[in-house]
Structure formats: structure tokens, C-alpha cells
Amino acid sequence: MPCCVSPPPLLFLLLSLCVFRMSHSCLPDTTSSYKFTGIVCRLTYPAAVVLNEKTTKVIEAAFKHTKYPSMKGEKSLLFTGRVTYGLDNLEIHNLSIGRSVFELHPGEGIAMEISNVSAVFRGTIQYGYGSWLVNLAHSVDFEIESQIDLGINPKLYCSEAKVAADTSDCYLNFHKLRLHLQGDREPNWLKKLFTDFITFTVKLVIKGQICKEINKVANLLADFIQDMANEFIRIGDISVDIGITTSPVITANYIESYHKGLTNYNNTSSAIRDSHFDPSQLTEDRMLYFWVSDQVFNPMLTAAHQEGYLKLNLSGTELSELFKTSLSNAMPEFIRKCLLESGSPELRVWSSSVPYLKTSTLGTRVWAQASGQLDCGSQGTLSFQTAVALDVTVSYSDKKVFLHSNSSEVLVLHAEILSQNQLLDKAQIEFIREAVEKIGIPKALSVLEIVITNELDQQGTYLFDIFNPEVFPRDGFVLIQMDFGFPHHLLVDFLRKTLE
Numbered sequence: 001m002p003c004c005v006s007p008p009p010l011l012f013l014l015l016s017l018c019v020f021r022m023s024h025s026c027l028p029d030t031t032s033s034y035k036f037t038g039i040v041c042r043l044t045y046p047a048a049v050v051l052n053e054k055t056t057k058v059i060e061a062a063f064k065h066t067k068y069p070s071m072k073g074e075k076s077l078l079f080t081g082r083v084t085y086g087l088d089n090l091e092i093h094n095l096s097i098g099r100s101v102f103e104l105h106p107g108e109g110i111a112m113e114i115s116n117v118s119a120v121f122r123g124t125i126q127y128g129y130g131s132w133l134v135n136l137a138h139s140v141d142f143e144i145e146s147q148i149d150l151g152i153n154p155k156l157y158c159s160e161a162k163v164a165a166d167t168s169d170c171y172l173n174f175h176k177l178r179l180h181l182q183g184d185r186e187p188n189w190l191k192k193l194f195t196d197f198i199t200f201t202v203k204l205v206i207k208g209q210i211c212k213e214i215n216k217v218a219n220l221l222a223d224f225i226q227d228m229a230n231e232f233i234r235i236g237d238i239s240v241d242i243g244i245t246t247s248p249v250i251t252a253n254y255i256e257s258y259h260k261g262l263t264n265y266n267n268t269s270s271a272i273r274d275s276h277f278d279p280s281q282l283t284e285d286r287m288l289y290f291w292v293s294d295q296v297f298n299p300m301l302t303a304a305h306q307e308g309y310l311k312l313n314l315s316g317t318e319l320s321e322l323f324k325t326s327l328s329n330a331m332p333e334f335i336r337k338c339l340l341e342s343g344s345p346e347l348r349v350w351s352s353s354v355p356y357l358k359t360s361t362l363g364t365r366v367w368a369q370a371s372g373q374l375d376c377g378s379q380g381t382l383s384f385q386t387a388v389a390l391d392v393t394v395s396y397s398d399k400k401v402f403l404h405s406n407s408s409e410v411l412v413l414h415a416e417i418l419s420q421n422q423l424l425d426k427a428q429i430e431f432i433r434e435a436v437e438k439i440g441i442p443k444a445l446s447v448l449e450i451v452i453t454n455e456l457d458q459q460g461t462y463l464f465d466i467f468n469p470e471v472f473p474r475d476g477f478v479l480i481q482m483d484f485g486f487p488h489h490l491l492v493d494f495l496r497k498t499l500e
Contacts, residue, residue, distance in 0.1 A: 038261020170211035270299035338376035380419030
């Protein structure tokens with residue numbers, strides 16, 4: 001599921017949780033956007049603390065992969081002449097990063113400080129000194145010892161139909177920046193004159209390039225997340241637009257993003273115009289919250305029905321084993337012979353009307369019509385149609401999705417043996433009704449559990465450490481809340497694909 005993305009310090013805070021592709025611009029007013037919002041993600045401060053630990057890895061990568069331009073310059077010195085210089089092949093070595101801390105600034109953005117960044121810059125330098133008495137020119141290797149504190153204050157805003165971050169408020173404080181020529185720790189007066197002269201210029205170049213690289217890495221990460229998330233809620237030709245409806249909200253305790261949740265199928269898109277989200281519906285006790293409206297689920301069910309995904313085929317031993325379930329009604333002779341004597345019985349079941357769901361505090365009630373055919377070979381085919389209503393709740397544990405039917409109502413609308421044009425009698429219809437309720441519905445839910453779990457696994461959900469996830473049905477929406485551990489593989493994949 002989705003949420004929002006920002007550069008450091010929360011590059012990884014929102015790494016696998018958020019995207020921001022949109023089909024049109026963000027709404028300027030957060031409250032007015034609620035009615036167009038299908039999915040809400042709230043990431044609380046405890047989650048930020050856990051995930052911020054990974055931020056230093058991105059900062060480290062930004063330092064290491066920064067490309068430093070060649071520098072040239074000169075300065076006239078009073079009474080003595082002029083100093084010229086050129087720096088080439090600047091590289092970073094022996095990088096270590098100290099402590100990282102951050103704060104959420106309500107209504108503004110994020111503040112981060114990384115202290116005690118220690119590194120050695122190495123390269124080649126050409127320098128010269130000229131006057132009316134003497135002209136000197138040298139080309140030597142050099143190294144620069146540095147100890148830096150880094151600060152970044154990204155601001156989130158809307159740009160080109162997505163959330164962007166302005167990282168221009170980036171600063172470096174140099175506690176040490178010492179240039180040595182060929183390892184000379186005690187330079188003579190001329191070298192010291194030269195090194196003192198260019199130190200200020202080196203500071204500006206290092207600051208500018210590192211801040212530029214941090215912004216670049218942030219944008220690369222944003223693209224990486226978008227590409228990954230675009231495939232997250234997609235089955236075949238059915239996809240869900242989880243772009244945001246307005247800019248994320250930042251408080252001292254959480255970051256909250258608002259997503260469309262629109263189903264795209266067959267060149268059409270669903271619409272949400274009367275959603276009823278309110279921030280008070282979420283708390284701040286857990287690390288991560290998802291609020292999902294019924295108006296997200298129903299268009300997805302419609303598309304799945306139209307695409308023919310809501311079907312189930314059973315045959316052979318698997319089918320026969322199902323009917324060993326103890327039922328209170330006697331099995332009709334036709335079905336008994338079909339299962340035992342036809343050799344290869346086959347049952348096909350599919351949705352014959354668009355399913356519809358509505359969530360309340362009791363659970364999510366689903367209404368649908370299901371048709372089926374039991375093919376018994378030469379013995380003929382049993383055809384039936386039912387209307388089903390069931391209450392479903394969802395849970396997630398051991399990295400698997402579980403669907404629970406608390407109650408169900410089944411009405412047999414029609415049943416006949418096609419080859420004989422024979423309608424079933426009342427007792428036979430009652431058997432079919434009970435079989436659908438006690439065999440068909442549990443089997444369909446168990447298959448759906450596997451399908452949903454597999455889809456989540458394909459997106460890497462199983463790589464997350466998800467702790468005590470809870471799913472609560474509410475009036476018109478579902479609330480999901482959990483704690484989690486950061487999936488290190490996402491950081492590795494990002495750094496490998498974008499920086500190597």
C-alpha cells in the first residue's frame with residue numbers, strides 16, 4: 001500500500017510505502033481534498049525513528065558518488081605577485097558518518113542533522129607562484145582532511161503533478177578542512193600561503209556538489225519508488241491510481257498522505273467524490289496506518305468481475321474430497337453418481353453479477369450472484385445460480401492473508417440438470433444451498449487468500465517484518481494498523497540500481 005515520499009531524512013521513512021504519481025494537480029486545501037481521497041497513509045514518529053537509521057546509508061552513498069569538477073583560479077597578492085591553482089581528479093576516501101537526528105516541523109517540513117562526517121579527499125593539484133623576481137610551477141598529489149556536520153531541511157510541495165522536495169536548504173559546517181601537498185604536514189611559507197588561499201574555494205565546491213548530489217539521489221529514489229509502486233496494485237489490465245490528492249501533512253507526531261485509490265480498467269477510471277475521511281479516525285499509537293474507503297474496493301471488484309477473474313474450477317480428487325464434508329441434507333443421487341462414477345467430474349463456478357461490498361463495524365458484507373456447473377460427462381450437467389451475502393473480516397499473520405466468513409446467507413435462484421431439462425426439487429435445492437454455504441464459500445475464500453498473499457509476495461511484502469497487524473472494519477472504510485521493520489533489501493536494490 002501507498003503513502004508518500006520525501007528526500008533525506010525520510011528517504012527511507014517512506015521508501016516502500018509511498019508514491020505520488022497523479023493525473024492532475026494537487027488540491028491546495030487539505031480539508032477539501034478529503035472527499036476525493038480513497039486511501040490515507042499515516043506514518044508516525046516512532047516509524048520515522050526506526051527508518052531514519054537507514055538515512056545515513058543514502059548520505060554515505062551521496063558523498064561517495066559525488067563527482068567533483070576540476071577547479072582553477074588565481075589571486076593577486078599585494079607586493080608579492082600572484083598564486084594560480086588547478087585541482088583535478090578529486091575523490092573521497094576513508095568516509096565515516098556519525099550520529100543522525102531529525103525533527104518533524106509542523107506545517108513546514110523535515111529537519112535533519114548528521115554530525116561528525118569524516119572524510120579524506122584526494123586528487124592532483126597544479127599550482128604556481130609568479131612575481132617579477134621568480135616564477136614557480138608544480139603538479140603534485142594532494143589530500144584534504146575534513147570533518148563536517150551536515151544539515152538538510154527539505155520542504156515538500158507539489159510540482160508537475162507529484163510531490164517534490166526542495167532541498168536547497170542544505171548546509172555543511174566544516175570543523176576541519178586541511179589541505180596537504182604530497183603528505184607534507186609542515187608546509188613552508190609559500191605552500192602555506194597557497195593552501196590557505198584555496199581552502200575557502202574548496203569548501204564552497206564540496207558544499208555545492210554534496211548538496212547537489214543529495215538532491216539528485218532523492219530524485220533518483222523518487223523515480224525508483226514510483227516505478228516500483230506503479231506495479232504494486234496491478235493485476236493484468238487492472239491497476240489502481242494511488243497518486244495523491246493534496247500535499248502531505250506534517251505534524252510533530254506524524255506524516256500523512258492522501259491518495260486517490262482510483263481503479264483503471266479498459267481505458268476507464270473510477271471516481272471518488274464523497275469520501276468521508278477525517279483525521280480523528282486514526283490514532284498515533286502504532287507506526288503505520290492505512291485508511292481505505294469502500295469506494296476503492298467496489299470498482300476493483302467490478303473490474304475483476306468484468307475481466308473474468310472471479311471464477312473457480314475444481315475437478316477430480318480435489319472436488320471429490322470437498323464433498324466429504326458432513327452436511328445435514330442428503331446428497332442427491334445425481335451428484336453422488338457424478339462424484340463417484342463419472343470418472344472426471346468438473347465444477348466451474350463464476351460471478352454472474354457485479355459483487356458489491358459495504359463495511360460496517362460488524363465487518364465487510366459482500367453481495368454477489370454466483371453461477372455454477374457440475375459437469376458429469378455422459379451423465380449430464382447440473383447448472384445452478386445462487387445469490388450470496390456474507391460478512392468477511394481480514395487478518396494478516398505469518399506473512400499470509402486470512403479471510404474469515406462470520407456469517408453468510410445463500411439463496412438458490414435456479415437449479416436444473418441441463419441434459420434432462422429437469423428442475424431440482426426442494427430437498428435437492430436445499431442440499432445445494434447448504435453445499436454452497438459450507439463448502440463453496442470456505443473454498444473460495446481459501447483460494448482468494450492464496451491469490452492475495454501471492455500478489456503481495458510478488459511485491460516483496462513478505463520481506464517486511466510486520467508486527468501485530470490489525471484490520472478494523474468501520475462505517476464505510478477499513479482501518480489497517482501495524483508496526484514494522486525496514487526491509488533492507490530495498491535500500492540495497494536502490495543503491496545498486498542507481499549508483500553503481
